[in-house]
Amino acid sequence: MTRIVFVVFSLATGAATYAGVYGIGGEDKQIANSIRSGSGGRVGYIGGVK
Amino acid sequence: MTDGLAPSASRLAAINCTSCGSPLPALAGHRAKALICTYCGAVMDRHDEYRLLARYRDMQRPGGPFRIGMTGEIMGVGQTIVGIVGVTASIEHVDYDWTNYQLYSPTHGYSWMTWSDGHLTHSRKTRDMPESGGQFAYKAPLAAGGRSFRMFEQYIARITYLEGELTWVPTLGDRTQVIEAIDPPHGYSVVMGESETEFEFGTYLDRRETLAAFDVEDSFPRLWTVHAIQPFLPGSLHTAVSKAGRVFAPVALVLGLGFLCVGAGSKITETVVVDTDRGGSLVFPLDRPDRLAEVRLTANVVNSWSWYDMELVHEESDETVAEFDGGLEYYEGYDSDGRWTEGSQTATFRFKPPVAGDYRLTITTGDPKSARLPVRVEVRENVMLARYLFGLAIFFALCWLSLWFRSARFEAKRWGDDEEEDDD
Numbered sequence: 001m002t003r004i005v006f007v008v009f010s011l012a013t014g015a016a017t018y019a020g021v022y023g024i025g026g027e028d029k030q031i032a033n034s035i036r037s038g039s040g041g042r043v044g045y046i047g048g049v050k
Numbered sequence: 051m052t053d054g055l056a057p058s059a060s061r062l063a064a065i066n067c068t069s070c071g072s073p074l075p076a077l078a079g080h081r082a083k084a085l086i087c088t089y090c091g092a093v094m095d096r097h098d099e100y101r102l103l104a105r106y107r108d109m110q111r112p113g114g115p116f117r118i119g120m121t122g123e124i125m126g127v128g129q130t131i132v133g134i135v136g137v138t139a140s141i142e143h144v145d146y147d148w149t150n151y152q153l154y155s156p157t158h159g160y161s162w163m164t165w166s167d168g169h170l171t172h173s174r175k176t177r178d179m180p181e182s183g184g185q186f187a188y189k190a191p192l193a194a195g196g197r198s199f200r201m202f203e204q205y206i207a208r209i210t211y212l213e214g215e216l217t218w219v220p221t222l223g224d225r226t227q228v229i230e231a232i233d234p235p236h237g238y239s240v241v242m243g244e245s246e247t248e249f250e251f252g253t254y255l256d257r258r259e260t261l262a263a264f265d266v267e268d269s270f271p272r273l274w275t276v277h278a279i280q281p282f283l284p285g286s287l288h289t290a291v292s293k294a295g296r297v298f299a300p301v302a303l304v305l306g307l308g309f310l311c312v313g314a315g316s317k318i319t320e321t322v323v324v325d326t327d328r329g330g331s332l333v334f335p336l337d338r339p340d341r342l343a344e345v346r347l348t349a350n351v352v353n354s355w356s357w358y359d360m361e362l363v364h365e366e367s368d369e370t371v372a373e374f375d376g377g378l379e380y381y382e383g384y385d386s387d388g389r390w391t392e393g394s395q396t397a398t399f400r401f402k403p404p405v406a407g408d409y410r411l412t413i414t415t416g417d418p419k420s421a422r423l424p425v426r427v428e429v430r431e432n433v434m435l436a437r438y439l440f441g442l443a444i445f446f447a448l449c450w451l452s453l454w455f456r457s458a459r460f461e462a463k464r465w466g467d468d469e470e471e472d473d474d
Binding site: 001002004005006008009010012013015016017019020021022023024025026027028030031032034035 | 286287289290291293294295297298301302305306309313340341342362371372373374375376399400401402404433434435436437438439441442446
């Protein structure tokens with residue numbers, strides 16, 4: 001049982017390291033949406049000051 | 051009938067009650083002094099031709115899984131149940147009842163098995179007197195038999211039921227003062243009667259295993275209390291998760307801290323746009339589309355805000371890749387609690403470039419009401435995120451500590467500390 005849990009935790013640590021290195025989920029939504037939708041796809045404001 | 055009688059032979063022996071004539075099994079060895087009739091409650095002297103000593107009618111047999119004559123193995127020793135004693139005690143104004151089963155083994159003599167609230171324990175007399183702790187003091191240490199116990203409780207036990215063969219001549223209603231000390235899964239009791247004081251060494255028994263050894267089906271309610279000497283036995287999965295959590299929590303934490311140190315990435319370029327109404331731009335290469343890039347704006351806004359429109363253009367194709375906006379706001383002041391601040395003079399915008407190549411970022415004032423201040427624009431690449439590793443470190447730490455929390459709750463339940471908290 002211990003071995004299985006160690007393997008699972010190792011995989012989780014590896015996945016978190018990978019996600020951290022490649023910045024998965026770290027993009028600002030507004031920019032990501034804009035890039036996805038092509039030129040000028042402004043979606044909203046960041047920070048909510050305006 | 052001697053103490054050396056084999057169990058198989060002892061099962062065949064029987065005598066008739068000298069009071070009511072009912073057949074009674076004679077299973078114990080010679081040292082058993084009394085026989086109490088199951089049917090009429092007659093107490094007979096086994097060492098004096100089963101002379102009638104007393105009779106207790108209408109005794110209510112206490113609950114429990116065993117009957118006289120049952121045989122089974124306890125801690126590797128074959129035992130026969132030869133007698134039953136019901137006991138009650140009032141501890142801190144709460145009445146507790148339990149059932150003691152007198153056990154007999156031709157090789158190991160007499161001992162007790164106790165059924166209490168669905169828990170099973172085994173106890174035997176010991177010659178080990180307490181080496182310290184003569185008087186009861188809650189949770190005080192008590193050393194005996196090479197073990198360190200902690201005093202658990204003291205009470206006066208009263209006999210409520212008698213049946214079968216017993217090693218002494220009991221009287222219904224007999225009272226003994228008991229001091230119990232614990233070192234789970236073991237216990238040590240000082241039993242003070244009117245004429246003598248005895249010492250007992252107890253061990254917690256696995257219920258399922260013990261009932262199976264006596265061929266009794268475990269159809270009894272699930273244990274919901276913690277017995278004084280019940281050991282804390284977490285499951286193998288929880289033990290493994292806690293063990294792994296103890297190893298991986300520091301690993302994830304160190305990795306997370308490492309990411310925090312180097313995860314800011316490398317600065318590619320920076321510039322200061324003095325007049326944001328006129329706007330400014332900077333060109334920079336982004337070679338890793340699979341890695342995060344970051345635009346960081348810094349301006350000396352104080353008790354105001356500024357807002358910017360930004361455009362990211364791929365130089366080679368001269369196509370606008372993204373348009374976005376964002377701002378800074380920062381406020382500070384003093385109140386009754388002292389100095390306060392709100393917001394930040396820095397804002398970051400993270401993105402992944404769609405393709406490798408040179409990019410141009412232009413920035414202009416995004417709102418007519420925005421503060422006009424020089425803004426420093428910095429572009430970084432290879433930015434890493436520590437949040438996943440920190441999250442994982444917290445999760446692993448919780449896995450590790452959950453066992454400790456469970457153990458602490460178990461101990462609180464054992465000592466009744468949880469009830470005290472509830473009372474508060």
